[in-house]
Amino acid sequence: MTDRTLDISAALREAQLQHLEASLAAKAAKKPTSKEGTSTTGSTRAQDAASSD
Numbered sequence: 001m002t003d004r005t006l007d008i009s010a011a012l013r014e015a016q017l018q019h020l021e022a023s024l025a026a027k028a029a030k031k032p033t034s035k036e037g038t039s040t041t042g043s044t045r046a047q048d049a050a051s052s053d
Contacts, residue, residue, distance in 0.1 A: 025053075
């Protein structure tokens, strides 16, 4: 690939990472504080155990 193509690819990759970081930050800001008995996904441990069966 040419230097220009590599520069464009790097810029696109950086933009995608920034978009992902912003999206995750927005989700974290909206998420209520976690309570005891819930996992990081928001489901209860019982729900997690039931879904793994």
